[in-house]
Amino acid sequence: MELNRRDFLKASAGTAGLALIQPLNLGKTASSSNGSSPQSELAMLVDVSKCVSCWYCYAACKQINNLPETVKPDTENPPPLAPDIWSTLYTTKINDRWRSRKQACMHCTDAACVKVCPTGALHYNELGFVQYDKLKCSGCGYCTQYCPFGVPKLESDPVSGAGSMDKCIFCISLVTEGKPTACAAACPVGAIKFGNCSELRTEGKQRVETLQQTNDQANFYGDSDVLGGLHVMYVLDESPEVYGLPKDPELPAPAVVHDIIQWVGIGAVAAIVAGFSLNYLVARMRMGLDERRKSYARRISDRKANR
Amino acid sequence: MQEELAIEKRTVERFKIRTVLFHWTHTIAFLALIVTGLILFVPWFGAAAAGGATRVIHRIFAVLFVVLPVLYFPLNIKESIHFVKESLIGYDLSDLGWMMAAPDYYFGGDENKMPPQGHANTGQKMWQTVCILTYVLFLITGAIMWFLRGSVSPAVFQWSMLIHSVAFLLAFIMLFVHVYLGVLHPRMNESLKSMLDGKISPHYAKHHYGNWYDEISEGETKH
Numbered sequence: 001m002e003l004n005r006r007d008f009l010k011a012s013a014g015t016a017g018l019a020l021i022q023p024l025n026l027g028k029t030a031s032s033s034n035g036s037s038p039q040s041e042l043a044m045l046v047d048v049s050k051c052v053s054c055w056y057c058y059a060a061c062k063q064i065n066n067l068p069e070t071v072k073p074d075t076e077n078p079p080p081l082a083p084d085i086w087s088t089l090y091t092t093k094i095n096d097r098w099r100s101r102k103q104a105c106m107h108c109t110d111a112a113c114v115k116v117c118p119t120g121a122l123h124y125n126e127l128g129f130v131q132y133d134k135l136k137c138s139g140c141g142y143c144t145q146y147c148p149f150g151v152p153k154l155e156s157d158p159v160s161g162a163g164s165m166d167k168c169i170f171c172i173s174l175v176t177e178g179k180p181t182a183c184a185a186a187c188p189v190g191a192i193k194f195g196n197c198s199e200l201r202t203e204g205k206q207r208v209e210t211l212q213q214t215n216d217q218a219n220f221y222g223d224s225d226v227l228g229g230l231h232v233m234y235v236l237d238e239s240p241e242v243y244g245l246p247k248d249p250e251l252p253a254p255a256v257v258h259d260i261i262q263w264v265g266i267g268a269v270a271a272i273v274a275g276f277s278l279n280y281l282v283a284r285m286r287m288g289l290d291e292r293r294k295s296y297a298r299r300i301s302d303r304k305a306n307r
Numbered sequence: 308m309q310e311e312l313a314i315e316k317r318t319v320e321r322f323k324i325r326t327v328l329f330h331w332t333h334t335i336a337f338l339a340l341i342v343t344g345l346i347l348f349v350p351w352f353g354a355a356a357a358g359g360a361t362r363v364i365h366r367i368f369a370v371l372f373v374v375l376p377v378l379y380f381p382l383n384i385k386e387s388i389h390f391v392k393e394s395l396i397g398y399d400l401s402d403l404g405w406m407m408a409a410p411d412y413y414f415g416g417d418e419n420k421m422p423p424q425g426h427a428n429t430g431q432k433m434w435q436t437v438c439i440l441t442y443v444l445f446l447i448t449g450a451i452m453w454f455l456r457g458s459v460s461p462a463v464f465q466w467s468m469l470i471h472s473v474a475f476l477l478a479f480i481m482l483f484v485h486v487y488l489g490v491l492h493p494r495m496n497e498s499l500k501s502m503l504d505g506k507i508s509p510h511y512a513k514h515h516y517g518n519w520y521d522e523i524s525e526g527e528t529k530h
Contacts, residue, residue: 118346118353138356140347141456145464161362161453254465258472262348265476272480276487279414284493286415295496302508306318 042127042175043197044184045204046102047235048243049211050191053089053100060186061087064171075100083153086168087183090244101234101243102183102192105130105151105168109228112251113143113152129170129231137164148227148249170231200233207235221245318506319523326386327505329379336375339368341479348472366453373446393427394435405429413492423517437481444474
C-alpha cells in the first residue's frame with residue numbers, strides 16, 4: 001500500500017496532475033452528500049488512522065482557492081503552512097511508517113486569532129467558521145502568534161511590515177452552496193469527513209472506541225470543551241503531541257491579561273481626567289483670586305523687565 | 308530692597324535651547340506613536356489600523372523616538388548624565404517629605420510647607436524614571452515585534468506585546484500628569500514657558516526649585 005501510493009504520487013507528476021482529478025471527485029462527493037440544513041452546525045472530522053498521505057487534500061485546496069503551486073508536496077519533507085499553503089500534512093514516522101495528519105485551520109468556536117485581531121479583519125461568519133477580510137487586515141501578525149495551532153500565516157516586508165495574513169477559509173463559497181469542503185471531497189479514503197458537527201463528533205468518538213480495542217493511545221481531539229469546540233476534529237491513534245497538536249490548547253494567557261489592561265487603562269484615564277478637574281477647581285479656589293492676580297501682575301512686570 | 312528688585316528683573320536659564328528642541332521633537336514622535344498605537348490598544352478604534360498604513364507611521368516615528376535621545380545625549384553630555392543618574396539613583400529619604408507634602412501643595416495649600424527641591428522635584432524625577440524605563444521597554448519589546456516575529460517563540464512575542472502595552476499605559480498616564488501639571492495647573496504658571504524659551508523668573512525658581520536656585524546663585528557669587 002505504502003509503495004503503491006508513493007508510486008502513484010510520482011506517476012501523477014506532482015500536484016498539477018493531482019489537481020486534474022479533483023473536479024470529478026469533488027462533484028461526486030458533493031452530490032452524494034446529505035446536504036445538511038444551513039441551520040445545523042457544520043464541521044469536519046479527520047481520521048488520521050485512515051489517512052494514506054496521498055496529498056489529494058493539499059492539491060484540492062490549492063486548486064479550489066487558486067493558490068500557486070510552489071513546491072511538490074513530499075511526505076518525508078512536507079511543506080509547512082504558508083500564505084499560499086492553507087492545508088498541508090503534518091507527518092511523523094511511527095514504527096518505521098510515515099503517518100500524516102491533515103493540518104489546516106481548526107475554526108475554533110472561541111478563536112484566539114479573532115480575539116486578538118485589532119481591526120476586526122478576522123471574524124466568525126454566520127456558519128461559525130473563522131473568516132477574514134483581507135482589506136481590513138493590518139498585517140500586525142498577532143493572529144500568527146496567538147493561534148495555539150500556529151495556523152494563520154503572514155509574510156511581511158521586513159522594513160514596512162506590509163502584508164496580510166492567510167489561512168484556510170473552510171471553502172466558504174462551496175459550503176454556503178451546500179457542498180462539502182474541497183479537501184473532504186477530494187479524500188479518496190474517507191479520512192476527511194464533512195457534515196453535521198454533533199453527528200461527526202459522535203461518529204468520531206465511536207471510531208475512537210473501536211480503535212481503543214487494539215490501541216489504548218487512540219483519542220478524540222477537539223471536543224466541545226476545547227476552545228468552545230473545534231470545527232475540525234480529529235480521530236488520533238497516538239497522543240496529540242505525536243501529531244504536532246498541543247495537548248490542551250487554550251487562549252494564551254497574555255491575551256487575557258491584555259484585556260484586563262485595556263480596561264484598567266480606560267478606567268485610569270477616566271479617573272485621572274476626573275481627578276485633575278477636581279484638583280484644578282480646588283487648587284484655584286484655595287490659592288485665591290488675589291494670589292493669582294499678584295502672580296499675573298508679577299509675570300507682566302517680569303516680561304516688561306526682560307524687554 | 309533695591310537688590311531684591313534687581314534679582315526679580317533677571318531670568319534664570321532652566322533649559323538650554325537644544326534641550327527645548329529635543330523635548331518638543333521627542334514629544335511629536337511620542338504623540339504620533341500614541342495615536343498610531345492607541346488604535347490597537349483600545350478595542351473600539353481598531354478599524355483605523357486596517358490596511359497597515361498606521362503601522363508604517365508607527366515605525367517611522369519609533370525610529371525617531373529611539374534615535375533622538377541617542378543623538379541628544381552627547382550634545383548635552385553633562386546634563387544628560389545627570390538626568391539619567393538623577394532618574395535612576397537620585398532618590399533619597401528627602402523625597403518622602405515631598406511625597407507627604409505634595410497632595411496639599413498641589414491642591415493649592417501653603418507652598419512654604421513644601422520642602423525645597425533641586426533642579427527636578429520628586430514628581431519630575433518620577434516622570435523621568437518612567438521615561439527612561441519605558442523607553443527601554445518600548446525599544447526591546449518593539450524590536451522583538453518588528454524584527455523577530457516568527458524567530459522567537461510565540462510566547463516571547465505575546466509577552467513582548469503585553470509589556471509594550473503596560474509600558475504604554477504607564478507612560479501615557481504619567482504623560483497626562485506631566486501635561487496637566489506643566490500646562491494647566493494654576494501653580495505651575497511658568498512651567499510651559501520654561502520649555503519654550505528655556506527661562507524662568509528667579510521668583511519661580513526660588514519657590515519651586517529652592518535648592519537648585521541656591522546652588523546656581525552661589526555659583527554666580529563665586530564667579
